[in-house]
Amino acid sequence: MARRKNVVWQVWPWILFGLTACLMASPAAVAQECELGVDRIRVGGQGVLSGPLADYGRQIQMGMQLAIEEINAAGGILGCELEMRFLDSELAPAVGVRNARQLVDWGANFLVGTDSSGVAMALGPVLQELDVIQFFTHAATHRLTEELVYEQGIEHIVRVSTPVYQDAVGALVVKDMPEVRRWATIGADYEYGYTAWQMFKELLRRHRPDVEFVAEAWAPFFTMDFTPHIASVMAARPDGIFVTPWGGEAVMILRQALQMGVFDRIDVWWQAMGGSVDVLEGLTREIQADRFQGKLWASGRYIHNWPDTEMNRRFVQAFQERWARLPNYSAETSYSAVYIAKAAIEKARSLETSAIIDALKGMVVETPAGTRVFRDYDHQFEYTVPAGRAVYDPAYPIAVLGDLRVFETEEFWRYPPFGPLE
């Protein structure tokens, strides 16, 4: 008995030492790696994941995840690993706000994403209350940056994607088509559609006082049958039609327009965000067969075949290898948003919201879409995206925009003081 007790007494201090060492070692090891004093950096995301527009949310998610995987493989941000959680915004402002709260409760250090302008406008004031930054990567309403940031000073809003200004770029292309004088719109029946049409008209009128705007038809989210809209604008015999429903809705409207013989009777169809990968995928068959007779034009918030830089080629290739698809604009903007956050956090050496915002000031950053310049006054990253004609190029698995026209942002973006439209 005495001998056994003796052994226990000899071993006991060692066990104690071992346990203490283990307990102390694990947090110590993490703290040593991550310089920001957290176990990991949490990235919250949201976008639409249901309905004919669901691919945009999916692309946001894929872009974010690719960036996070790349950053983690390269050692994280200041040694801190990144983790992501992604929710469906259902394009509903109430859901978007609930998601933001949920993500902050989970511990999100910053947020990325959001497709609809309605959701974005609802989120703005909530971000301030939650004291968290959101990098908007798709929602395009000019009011987000002009009103909420520039006028009301909500600094928690940062937009990496182009605002609705980009949707007007078509005016700079069609101004050089003298025979196209009568314009109509089939618009998305919410703020985006109305603003895009306003900006397009304003820009076109500036260059072409002779054009007429002859008809309007408006289609709400989740419209499946656009034939009444197409018929009603065609009744006004337009030369050109400016069209803003996007995603699966853009594909439906164009296929229905083909069935109605629209392309035999007009000169130009401008599909504002038709440069989107899902739209081009959905129309590849028809574009390859030249069913649109070269009259279908579009732009995007990024297109994968421009600019021709090493960085863009690398991004497109990595994205294709990871997801077996081409990146849409919401993928590029979300991918770049994560890298922009990384640059800001590394500069601030902090996860404090105010420190990250300060670090963004004056930022000029190289991204796959080209050089993005941060506008301190409205927190909008400025960069240009070309417009082009929908063409089939055997070098790509799907149709692409070709015949590209590149314009300086000064020619079509808005600058302070932001006056009212019209």
Added chain:
Amino acid sequence: MSLQVLIYQGLVGVSAAMYLWLLSAGLTIVFGVMGVLNFAHGAFFMIGAYLAYTFYGMYGLSFPVAIVLSLVGTGLIGLVVERFFLRPVYGLDHSFQLLLTFGLVLIFDDLVKAAWGGVFMIPPMPRFFEGAVWVLGMPFPVYNLFVIAAGLAVWAGLWLLFEKTWWGKLVRATAADREMAAAMGLDVRRIFATVFALGVMLAALGGALGTPVRVAAPGIGTYMIVQAFIVTVIGGLGSLTGAFVGALLVGVLNSYGTLLFPTVELALIYLIMAAVLLWKRQGLFGREQA
């Protein structure tokens, strides 16, 4: 605005109305006979579209064969849903049926995402239906004419089925008085199952017919079901004639609204619905509930 333009716009509205009619017909039959308000009806519209896409767009079967297979497939799913989910709640309050069928909407939306992914699907137009015919000097898609014909054929078929066949008599007897029908020795359970399957197949037909010009995407049924409820409120829930007239009204007025009042065309339908409710609470063709 010329008369031609107005007639043409009306015709466009009629073709849009046919999808609504097919969806509302199933909704109204299931309610009329079984007393079940099926929120998940739109989900069967979506499943019909996905199955048609799968057989036609992916496996390359001919379009009519794909539609038939899609109807059979959706009907089978409907039978399973009726047997294992709806049957236990027939005797309970309506609110249980609403909760249950709403739950099914969410489940089916997610199952569709798991099976087909979140990306929308679009098969090519069947060659036979390519192109347009000239109506009043304007091109009108052949496919829309086909959809109008299909909608009218279904209307005639349902009328014959319910008014002229023995089975239709049994169903009407069951709808009129369930307990009496059971006491007379009718197998009410089997009638319910077949009626439910018929209802979801009509929804599936609406979805399947849309695939060449619309898209198959998760959640498309949810949008459609809202419209179908408006149709049945206007026409009278439980009345087939009501569903047909209601669908035509909604489709055609929507079309004229787009042409004549482009900024307020959405409100038009709701105004009509409110007016009908104020004037005839049970809908245009609905029977007064006891």
